[in-house]
Amino acid sequence: MSDDTTHSDLHERVRDEVPSHLDVTDVQFEGPDLVIYTETAQKFAEDSDLLGQLARSLRKRVTIRPVSGTHSSIEEAEQVIHDVVPDEATIRDLEFHPTTGEVLIEAEKPGLVIGQRGSTIREITKNVGWHPEVVRTPPMESSTVENVRNYLTQERAERRDFLADVGQQIHGSPEKDVDWIRVTTLGCCREVGRASFVLHTPNTRVLIDCGDKPGAEGEVPYLHVPEAMPLTEIDAVVLTHAHLDHSALLPLLFKYGYDGPIYTTEPTRDLMGLLQLDYLDVASKEGRTPPYSSEQVRQAIKRTIPVEYGDVTDIAPDIKLTMHNAGHILGSATAHFHVGDGFYNLVFSGDIHHEPTRLFNGAVNNFPRAEAMVLESTYGRQNDYQTDTEKSEARVRQIIRETYDRDGTVVIPAFAVGRSQELMLVLEEAMREDEIPTMPIYLDGMIREATAIHTAYPEYLRDGLRQRILHEDENPFIADQFQQVDGGQPMREEIASGEPSIILSTSGMVTGGPIMSWIELLGPDSENTLLFVGYQAEGTLGRRIESGRTDVTLEGTHLTLHCRIESVSGFSGHADREGLEQYVEEMNPRPERILCVHGDEQATDQLSSALYQKHNIRTHQPKNLETFRFP
The missing domain is CATH 3.40.50.10890 (Rossmann fold)
Incomplete structure (x- = not known):
C-alpha cells in the first residue's frame, strides 16, 4: 500500500484485503496505527491469523474496533470477561470506553488475560464485541504509573483527535524525493550531557533527545539554530531514554509551541514524567527559576506515542523508526531510522550497555541495514576499562x-x-x-x-x-x-x-x-x-x-x-571502552560511518581513532553545531 492514499482509496484498499463476509464501516489512521471500525468485530476475532495478514499486506500496524452500539452491554461484557479470564490473572479493574468500543483490563498477570497467541482476548471479542486492552497492575504501588494512566484516560478524547492529526501527517505523500539526510549536533559532542540532534530530510525534521548537562546550569541544547527552528515545525521527537541528560528539556519544546508526537517506549514515558517533575522540584528548592511548568510535563506525556522494541513504526511519510533494547536503563532504546524508500539507514545508539547485567539483556546490535551510526563514547578513552x-x-x-x-x-x-x-x-x-x-x-x-x-x-x-x-x-x-x-x-x-x-x-x-x-x-x-x-x-x-x-x-x-x-567501577549503565569496540565489531551489518558523541574530547577522539584503525570505518569526532550530510 502506498502512503499517498486518500481516505476513500484507503477504505477501498482495506476492503479489498478483508474477506467479503466481514464488514468494514470505516478506516482511520491514529498515529502510526491503522484502525478498522467494523460491525462484525466478533467475526474478525474468529480468525486468529487475519490481523497479522492484514498488517503484512497493508504494511501498517492494524487495530480492529467495533462500531459504537455493535458490542454487548457493559454488564454482559463484565460477566463474560470474568468467566473467560482465569481467576489466577487477578483482574483489578475494568474500564469501558463505549465511543471506541475498547475495554481496559488491569490485571496482576496480564499474560493470562491475553492467553496463548492472544486466544483469550479473541475469545472476549468473539463473545461481546469489545476490543480489550490489557495493562499490568504494578506489584509495587506506583503513584507515577497510576497518575499517568489516569491522566491519559482523562484526556482520551483529546488524545484521539491528536492521534488522528498525527496519522494524517505520517501517512501523507512525501513532497520531495529523498536524496540526502542531514544530522545536526545540538549538544553532547566532546562533552557528556545535553544530548540532542536534528535528523533532517528534504521533507521532515526529527529531534532526537533534548537533555540537560549535569553540573552545568544554563548549558542547554542549541535549539535556536536554523536547523532546529522554528520548533513548531519539527515533525516528531524521538527519546532514547529517560535520564535527564537526554530528556530534561523536552517539555521546553511544548512551552515554545511544539505540539507534535514524542516516540519512546512505555516505561521511558513514565520515568520521563517522574524525573522531569523532580527536576522542577529541585530547581524550585534551590531557588532557581524552572525552565518550564508541570503543565508542559503533562503535555509531553499526553503526546507520547509508545513504541515497543522491534516494532517498525511510521513516524513521517519518509521515515520509519524501530527501537531496540539498549541495555542501559529501563526502556532505554537504540533508535534505527529507515529513511526514504530504502534510501538510507541511520542508527542512534543512545546510551548502551553491550553485556547483559542483572537488570537487563545486553544492547541489540543487529539491524536489517545500518549505513551510519551516532555512537555514545562516555567511556571511550583508551584506559576506560571497568572491573568485571x-x-x-x-x-x-x-x-x-x-x-x-x-x-x-x-x-x-x-x-x-x-x-x-x-x-x-x-x-x-x-x-x-x-x-x-x-x-x-x-x-x-x-x-x-x-x-x-x-x-x-x-x-x-x-x-x-x-x-x-x-x-x-x-x-x-x-x-x-x-x-x-x-x-x-x-x-x-x-x-x-x-x-x-x-x-x-x-x-x-x-x-x-x-x-x-x-x-x-x-x-x-x-x-x-x-x-x-x-x-x-x-x-x-x-x-x-x-x-x-x-x-x-x-x-x-x-x-x-x-x-x-x-x-567501584563495573556498575555503570554504559559500555566501557572494550564494550564499545565489541559492540561495533559485532554489529551486523557494520556501519560505513560513525559519529562518536556523548563523551569528553579525549574519549571521542580516542574511540573514533581506534574504530577507524581497526575496522577502516570513516569516523568523526563532531563538535556541537556541526552538520553532517549522508550519504
Whole structure:
C-alpha cells in the first residue's frame, strides 16, 4: 500500500484485503496505527491469523474496533470477561470506553488475560464485541504509573483527535524525493550531557533527545539554530531514554509551541514524567527559576506515542523508526531510522550497555541495514576499562563488611533509575546468601518510586529476573530490608545516629537532592564510607570528591570529609571502552560511518581513532553545531 492514499482509496484498499463476509464501516489512521471500525468485530476475532495478514499486506500496524452500539452491554461484557479470564490473572479493574468500543483490563498477570497467541482476548471479542486492552497492575504501588494512566484516560478524547492529526501527517505523500539526510549536533559532542540532534530530510525534521548537562546550569541544547527552528515545525521527537541528560528539556519544546508526537517506549514515558517533575522540584528548592511548568510535563506525556522494541513504526511519510533494547536503563532504546524508500539507514545508539547485567539483556546490535551510526563514547578513552561485574560486586561486599565491622554506615550516591535497582539486586542476594550482614537498606529520593515502575514493566527486564517476578512470585525488590526514607530530615538524623546500615540516595553525581544531607550527616565521621558506583561527570561535586577533594561546601556550609571514600567501577549503565569496540565489531551489518558523541574530547577522539584503525570505518569526532550530510 502506498502512503499517498486518500481516505476513500484507503477504505477501498482495506476492503479489498478483508474477506467479503466481514464488514468494514470505516478506516482511520491514529498515529502510526491503522484502525478498522467494523460491525462484525466478533467475526474478525474468529480468525486468529487475519490481523497479522492484514498488517503484512497493508504494511501498517492494524487495530480492529467495533462500531459504537455493535458490542454487548457493559454488564454482559463484565460477566463474560470474568468467566473467560482465569481467576489466577487477578483482574483489578475494568474500564469501558463505549465511543471506541475498547475495554481496559488491569490485571496482576496480564499474560493470562491475553492467553496463548492472544486466544483469550479473541475469545472476549468473539463473545461481546469489545476490543480489550490489557495493562499490568504494578506489584509495587506506583503513584507515577497510576497518575499517568489516569491522566491519559482523562484526556482520551483529546488524545484521539491528536492521534488522528498525527496519522494524517505520517501517512501523507512525501513532497520531495529523498536524496540526502542531514544530522545536526545540538549538544553532547566532546562533552557528556545535553544530548540532542536534528535528523533532517528534504521533507521532515526529527529531534532526537533534548537533555540537560549535569553540573552545568544554563548549558542547554542549541535549539535556536536554523536547523532546529522554528520548533513548531519539527515533525516528531524521538527519546532514547529517560535520564535527564537526554530528556530534561523536552517539555521546553511544548512551552515554545511544539505540539507534535514524542516516540519512546512505555516505561521511558513514565520515568520521563517522574524525573522531569523532580527536576522542577529541585530547581524550585534551590531557588532557581524552572525552565518550564508541570503543565508542559503533562503535555509531553499526553503526546507520547509508545513504541515497543522491534516494532517498525511510521513516524513521517519518509521515515520509519524501530527501537531496540539498549541495555542501559529501563526502556532505554537504540533508535534505527529507515529513511526514504530504502534510501538510507541511520542508527542512534543512545546510551548502551553491550553485556547483559542483572537488570537487563545486553544492547541489540543487529539491524536489517545500518549505513551510519551516532555512537555514545562516555567511556571511550583508551584506559576506560571497568572491573568485571563479579569482581565489582565482591569489592562492594567487602567494603560493606569492613564498614559494618567499624560500626559505620555506607552511603551510596545513586541514580534513581538503573544503578539503584542493580545495587538492590546485588544487596538483596548478598544478604539472602549471608555474604554480608543483614541490615536496613534505606532508599532516599525517587529510588523506591523508580523501582516500582520497574516492577510495572517486567517484560523490559532481563529474562531470568522477568521469570522470577512474573512466574515464580519472587520479587527481590520488595525484600524486607528495603525501607523508604519518608520522614524527611528528622528521619535522616535518626538513621545517621543509629545502627549500621546502607543508604542509597539520589542524586547520583552529588549535584543536589537528599545525598547532600547524608554527606553532611555522615561525611565528617571516619567510621562511615561514601561509595561511588556510577559515572561522575566533569564539573559535578561527585567528581571533585571522587578525585580526592575532602573540603567541600554543601548549600553554603563548609565541611571536611573524614569518611572513607571509595569508587567501584563495573556498575555503570554504559559500555566501557572494550564494550564499545565489541559492540561495533559485532554489529551486523557494520556501519560505513560513525559519529562518536556523548563523551569528553579525549574519549571521542580516542574511540573514533581506534574504530577507524581497526575496522577502516570513516569516523568523526563532531563538535556541537556541526552538520553532517549522508550519504
